[in-house]
Amino acid sequence: MTKTYAELNPSPRVLLGPGPSNPHPRVLRAMSSPVVGHLDPDFLKVMSDTKELLQYVFQTSNDLTFPISGTGSAGMEAALANLIEPGDGILVLVNGFFGGRMCEMVERYGGELIRVDIPWGRIIELDDVERVLKANKVKVVALVHAETSTGVLQPLEGISRLVHGYGALLLVDAVTSLGGCPLKTDEWGLDACYSGSQKCLGCPPGLAPITFGPRAISALKDRRNKVANWYLDLSLVQLYWGPERTYHHTAPISMNYALREALRIVYEEGLEARFKRHQLNQQALLAGLLAMELQPFAQEGHRLWTLTTVRVPEGIDDARVRGRLLTEFMIEIGGGLGPTKGQIWRIGLMGYSSSKNNVLLFLGALEQVLASEGFGLPAGAGVAAANQVYCEARGIAMTAGV
Amino acid sequence: MTKTYAELNPSPRVLLGPGPSNPHPRVLRAMSSPVVGHLDPDFLKVMSDTKELLQYVFQTSNDLTFPISGTGSAGMEAALANLIEPGDGILVLVNGFFGGRMCEMVERYGGELIRVDIPWGRIIELDDVERVLKANKVKVVALVHAETSTGVLQPLEGISRLVHGYGALLLVDAVTSLGGCPLKTDEWGLDACYSGSQKCLGCPPGLAPITFGPRAISALKDRRNKVANWYLDLSLVQLYWGPERTYHHTAPISMNYALREALRIVYEEGLEARFKRHQLNQQALLAGLLAMELQPFAQEGHRLWTLTTVRVPEGIDDARVRGRLLTEFMIEIGGGLGPTKGQIWRIGLMGYSSSKNNVLLFLGALEQVLASEGFGLPAGAGVAAANQVYCEARGIAMTAGV
Numbered sequence: 112m113t114k115t116y117a118e119l120n121p122s123p124r125v126l127l128g129p130g131p132s133n134p135h136p137r138v139l140r141a142m143s144s145p146v147v148g149h150l151d152p153d154f155l156k157v158m159s160d161t162k163e164l165l166q167y168v169f170q171t172s173n174d175l176t177f178p179i180s181g182t183g184s185a186g187m188e189a190a191l192a193n194l195i196e197p198g199d200g201i202l203v204l205v206n207g208f209f210g211g212r213m214c215e216m217v218e219r220y221g222g223e224l225i226r227v228d229i230p231w232g233r234i235i236e237l238d239d240v241e242r243v244l245k246a247n248k249v250k251v252v253a254l255v256h257a258e259t260s261t262g263v264l265q266p267l268e269g270i271s272r273l274v275h276g277y278g279a280l281l282l283v284d285a286v287t288s289l290g291g292c293p294l295k296t297d298e299w300g301l302d303a304c305y306s307g308s309q310k311c312l313g314c315p316p317g318l319a320p321i322t323f324g325p326r327a328i329s330a331l332k333d334r335r336n337k338v339a340n341w342y343l344d345l346s347l348v349q350l351y352w353g354p355e356r357t358y359h360h361t362a363p364i365s366m367n368y369a370l371r372e373a374l375r376i377v378y379e380e381g382l383e384a385r386f387k388r389h390q391l392n393q394q395a396l397l398a399g400l401l402a403m404e405l406q407p408f409a410q411e412g413h414r415l416w417t418l419t420t421v422r423v424p425e426g427i428d429d430a431r432v433r434g435r436l437l438t439e440f441m442i443e444i445g446g447g448l449g450p451t452k453g454q455i456w457r458i459g460l461m462g463y464s465s466s467k468n469n470v471l472l473f474l475g476a477l478e479q480v481l482a483s484e485g486f487g488l489p490a491g492a493g494v495a496a497a498n499q500v501y502c503e504a505r506g507i508a509m510t511a512g513v
Numbered sequence: 514m515t516k517t518y519a520e521l522n523p524s525p526r527v528l529l530g531p532g533p534s535n536p537h538p539r540v541l542r543a544m545s546s547p548v549v550g551h552l553d554p555d556f557l558k559v560m561s562d563t564k565e566l567l568q569y570v571f572q573t574s575n576d577l578t579f580p581i582s583g584t585g586s587a588g589m590e591a592a593l594a595n596l597i598e599p600g601d602g603i604l605v606l607v608n609g610f611f612g613g614r615m616c617e618m619v620e621r622y623g624g625e626l627i628r629v630d631i632p633w634g635r636i637i638e639l640d641d642v643e644r645v646l647k648a649n650k651v652k653v654v655a656l657v658h659a660e661t662s663t664g665v666l667q668p669l670e671g672i673s674r675l676v677h678g679y680g681a682l683l684l685v686d687a688v689t690s691l692g693g694c695p696l697k698t699d700e701w702g703l704d705a706c707y708s709g710s711q712k713c714l715g716c717p718p719g720l721a722p723i724t725f726g727p728r729a730i731s732a733l734k735d736r737r738n739k740v741a742n743w744y745l746d747l748s749l750v751q752l753y754w755g756p757e758r759t760y761h762h763t764a765p766i767s768m769n770y771a772l773r774e775a776l777r778i779v780y781e782e783g784l785e786a787r788f789k790r791h792q793l794n795q796q797a798l799l800a801g802l803l804a805m806e807l808q809p810f811a812q813e814g815h816r817l818w819t820l821t822t823v824r825v826p827e828g829i830d831d832a833r834v835r836g837r838l839l840t841e842f843m844i845e846i847g848g849g850l851g852p853t854k855g856q857i858w859r860i861g862l863m864g865y866s867s868s869k870n871n872v873l874l875f876l877g878a879l880e881q882v883l884a885s886e887g888f889g890l891p892a893g894a895g896v897a898a899a900n901q902v903y904c905e906a907r908g909i910a911m912t913a914g915v
Contacts, residue, residue: 116562116566116773116777116780119543119546119559119770119773119774120546121546121547121548121549121553121555121556121559121770122547122549122553122555123547124547124548124549124550124553126548126549126550128550130763131548131550131551131763131766133547133548134548139544139545139546139547139548139767140545141521142541142544142545142767143541143542143544143545144521144522144523144541145523145524145525145526145535145541146523146526146528146533146535146536146541146711146717147523147524147526147528147845148526148528148530148533148845149533149718151523151524151526151839151845152839153523153524154523157521157523160518164518180583180584180587180719181582181583181587181744182582182762182763182764182765183762183763184743184744184761184762184763185582185583185744185762188742188743188744212743215743216743218739219739219740219741219742219743220741307763309548309763309766315548315765315766315767315768316551316763316764316765316766316767317582317719317765317766317767317768337620337621338621339621339622339741339742340590340621340741340742341586341590341614341617341618341621342583342586342587342590342745343744358850359586360584360585360586360587361532361533361584361585361586361709361711361718362584362718363584363717363718363719363765363768364533364711364717364718364719365541365544365717365718365719365767365768365771366717366719366765366767366768368521368523369767371518371521372521375518378518437553443549443550443553448760
């Protein structure tokens with residue numbers, strides 16, 4: 112036993128990638144609270160609060176609303192596994208990496224996959240959906256509200272009406288939208304929706320909030336077969352999160368402390384104020400990036416407030432720039448996934464990470480790195496453009512530099 | 514928005530139930546370290562250390578050794594889902610609650626379940642296994658090393674030889690043994706083994722360490738179908754934990770910090786010293802319980818060092834006693850599960866919770882509660898008997914009270 116393991120000492124990063132974002136210090140502190148048992152009265156109270164607060168952020172009165180004990184992908188799998196029985200027609204609308212992941216899961220659960228591919232960076236149009244619904248028997252239509260791989264925000268209201276008109280269920284991935292931009296589960300008629308703790312909710316990764324509406328619950332009750340996944344069987348997990356409090360699995364106690372604290376912060380700020388903050392910071396960031404002559408990747412008019420994508424300028428080495436941001440400035444941003452690998456940068460402003468300070472810091476750091484990598488850009492233009500946006504929002508006149 | 518949510522304030526419990534146990538303060542502190550990205554160089558180092566330290570506690574050189582991003586039940590499901598294809602003969606030896614859970618999962622993955630029930634509280638004998646192996650085509654034999662529901666420690670070496678003699682794989686649940694009593698993955702020839710973070714490793718719940726040996730890896734490679742579970746597909750997760758570092762899902766960063774710190778503490782103490790500590794504290798506890806005239810539940814000679822079970826004395830209300838321990842002394846112990854509900858108490862001494870202090874405190878508190886509940890017992894006998902064990906172990910003569 113000569114080897115020794117050093118004290119844990121992770122770098123204090125500024126997390127501006129596709130997630131995780133920086134948790135609020137209160138959230139980190141909550142995790143070091145004393146651990147109690149998973150049926151302790153103190154923990155049952157944490158569960159009740161968490162459920163209520165999740166209903167608030169999902170804007171739903173759905174009783175089946177709780178965090179899955181896994182990361183966002185476990186939420187995706189829970190939503191799909193519970194609604195798919197072998198042979199069911201499942202339409203997945205794919206306009207990015209995470210739609211592709213849904214297809215992979217649909218096949219594992221024996222669903223009849225109908226996959227429609229839309230170019231990455233663009234939204235799904237009603238016609239893309241209706242054409243397929245007319246021609247096929249579809250039980251579930253699945254899509255991504257906020258594509259983390261492309262930075263596109265998908266409108267949901269029209270698709271929801273269309274899907275329900277054909278008697279299908281709408282399943283929505285809200286991993287990168289919940290708590291950062293409007294997501295009206297009940298008003299928009301979303302039947303199944305899930306998210307991750309580590310993005311706009313401002314909690315570390317490890318939990319996946321999920322909600323099922325009345326139509327999805329009926330589908331659960333009408334199943335001919337057991338869900339082909341025990342850990343994620345929502346009917347069993349619901350017996351633990353519901354009034355029965357029947358033991359299913361040992362809940363991740365400390366992670367649930369963190370999520371409750373993160374949700375409490377969302378509630379204190381208020382959803383509307385939180386959305387406005389995310390919107391303003393994204394506008395300032397985008398103005399800065401445009402002023403630096405970078406080209407947005409996501410379709411205009413459908414850009415996320417929580418994640419901004421721009422093309423890597425010609426002649427610039429993607430990995431080198433991200434590496435320098437990380438090592439010289441402690442800033443993490445994301446690169447592209449799949450077909451956009453090496454082509455785009457993904458800059459997240461989520462939860463506690465969505466702040467004026469981070470926007471100004473990032474634009475300043477990016478200017479320094481890009482300029483020293485030989486990308487000619489107007490000096491100071493990024494920060495100035497962002498400041499212009501902030502001052503306008505505050506009704507302050509900005510004196511132009513001479 | 515009139516409702517307010519109070520500051521998180523869970524009670525500082527003494528966790529002597531079937532898990533979670535109390536994490537070491539260093540482990541709680543580790544969780545409030547800065548969050549970094551799941552592909553950050555700092556996190557990759559945490560992963561490398563964690564893998565090495567898990568190999569140390571599993572006593573294995575298996576390359577596929579890492580924590581599943583879910584609780585112990587997710588570990589169980591990962592082990593089963595990856596080794597079962599529809600129609601495979603799966604023998605589950607059930608001598609407690611968690612064997613029953615395995616059966617439930619086997620059916621969901623389409624395995625041909627062969628279930629053998631052994632009375633709860635007793636070990637599985639070689640004859641129970643051989644009889645079935647002779648008569649059936651069996652791919653996997655699954656059993657529980659340390660049954661949390663009964664307090665029984667299952668010997669594994671003989672069964673391992675037998676199972677391999679019939680060309681089957683041995684799958685072992687070590688949720689309540691790993692880090693608390695000997696578990697020699699390689700020496701005993703265990704093919705698949707999983708555990709939970711929240712018991713003898715002294716970490717909060719949320720991760721499930723798992724290890725697959727060469728025969729299990731071959732079975733993975735020989736699969737005709739994809740694993741019917743995307744999140745727990747070990748071949749995909751291994752690409753993230755292996756040298757490829759291919760993104761699969763966002764790892765629960767803070768939980769991995771906690772696990773690394775918990776494992777570092779195990780490593781500093783040393784496995785042998787740790788096992789001896791668990792053994793001594795259990796001997797002292799059991800001596801105390803016997804002196805208080807309580808009757809053990811688990812088969813003599815096969816009692817766990819990590820969890821002790823005793824029968825609830827006649828005329829004593831199980832829930833009332835546990836409730837008083839919790840509210841008057843902040844001590845959690847467990848009641849029975851399934852057929853032993855209301856019949857037994859389960860007293861865990863796991864990880865950091867396995868200490869002389871907790872043994873003496875618990876025996877003192879139990880005496881006070883039982884005496885005031887009308888159970889006549891020799892005054893002071895429990896603590897005195899425990900002290901006798903400790904003094905003998907230290908080679909100190911104890912003067913008997915007059």
